[in-house]
Amino acid sequence: MASWRPAGPVQPGSSLARHVLDMQRASPGASGNFTGLFQQIALAVKIIHSRVHRAGLAGVLGLTGETNVQGEMVAKLDQFSNDTLVKCAESGGHVCVMASEEVEEVIPVPLEEPAGKYVLMFDPLDGSGNIDVNASIGTIFSIYKRRTPGEGRGTLEDCLQPGRDLVASGYAIYGSSTMFVYTTGNGVYGFTFDPSVGEFFLSHDNIRIPKRGSIYSINEGHYHSWVPGMRRWADWIKKPEEGKKAYGHRYIGAMVADLHRTLLRGGVFCYPGSEDKPEGKLRLLYEAAPFAFLVEAAGGAASDGSQRILDVEPEVLHQRTPLFIGSSEDVSDVLGFLQET
Numbered sequence: 001m002a003s004w005r006p007a008g009p010v011q012p013g014s015s016l017a018r019h020v021l022d023m024q025r026a027s028p029g030a031s032g033n034f035t036g037l038f039q040q041i042a043l044a045v046k047i048i049h050s051r052v053h054r055a056g057l058a059g060v061l062g063l064t065g066e067t068n069v070q071g072e073m074v075a076k077l078d079q080f081s082n083d084t085l086v087k088c089a090e091s092g093g094h095v096c097v098m099a100s101e102e103v104e105e106v107i108p109v110p111l112e113e114p115a116g117k118y119v120l121m122f123d124p125l126d127g128s129g130n131i132d133v134n135a136s137i138g139t140i141f142s143i144y145k146r147r148t149p150g151e152g153r154g155t156l157e158d159c160l161q162p163g164r165d166l167v168a169s170g171y172a173i174y175g176s177s178t179m180f181v182y183t184t185g186n187g188v189y190g191f192t193f194d195p196s197v198g199e200f201f202l203s204h205d206n207i208r209i210p211k212r213g214s215i216y217s218i219n220e221g222h223y224h225s226w227v228p229g230m231r232r233w234a235d236w237i238k239k240p241e242e243g244k245k246a247y248g249h250r251y252i253g254a255m256v257a258d259l260h261r262t263l264l265r266g267g268v269f270c271y272p273g274s275e276d277k278p279e280g281k282l283r284l285l286y287e288a289a290p291f292a293f294l295v296e297a298a299g300g301a302a303s304d305g306s307q308r309i310l311d312v313e314p315e316v317l318h319q320r321t322p323l324f325i326g327s328s329e330d331v332s333d334v335l336g337f338l339q340e341t
């Protein structure tokens, strides 16, 4: 009898659900809660994917008219994505507390739902400025174990953990296809969504970021507000010299999209501080730490200019940080310029 296996990435054995289950089986003492939480996150991502891909038709483009805790206009899809993640995660019984870029305080698990041992934090929709122009956007998430003793609801203290204590982080990118990329600190894996099956399948096994790339990614419109070291680096990186080509420049304006490219191709992404905003724009807990965990797990580096992002101890939920992240040699070049007096 002829055996049949589906061609291409659509193989039952390579689904995201199966991958996470295998990771769980390989970790002694795992209870299944982590796998359950992942399933709920993947479900939320599928729902957001579906809404993003018919955004123009579904009447969800534009702004809600409200301003979020970061002082930014809230897009309807920001709100939808936030609510979807909260609903999916709280109904799984795996989390004790959540936090979102869009919500000022921690998000408690409702009393009628059981609470688990994990802490979930997310940027529900990254790059919302790109929504109305049909460019790539994403979702970023991070998972910690609670650190307060006991069971039941978690607190703010459970959310204020340094990135080195992450259990997992990942992102979804809603681009020309939708992908889900995650790490538990041991290998970075990318899955591509097959909408006809409704599942993610492994398409990028064990992603490794090159030691050096040829692309730099930064909003150069802020050049005149940077410190002199940053400006010298920006002049140097595009200047051909003996033994060094000029780097190309790419900036999509959604860090998920810029960092997805950086993970796959190498290079460096920077969001430095400026004179009026020394901490820059990006948020430590929802953006910088989860990506630092992914990029380090892929062999790259991430710094705030003076220390590893993963070593920064958060003090407040919506803390911002400068970010220099990507190929290790490219990051160390920027840091060299920043540390020159």
Ligand code: AHG
Residues within 6 Å of the ligand: 072, 101, 123, 125, 126, 127, 128, 129, 219, 253, 254, 255, 256, 281
């Ligand atoms: P968000 O849409 O979640 O607020 O994030 C936008 C962030 C980030 O994705 C991107 O790298 C950066 O803002 C772009 O900022 P500039 O427009 O200042 O370059």
Ligand code: MN
Residues within 6 Å of the ligand: 123, 125, 126, 127, 287
């Ligand atoms: Mn963001």
Ligand code: MN
Residues within 6 Å of the ligand: 078, 101, 123, 124, 125, 126, 127, 128
């Ligand atoms: Mn966002």
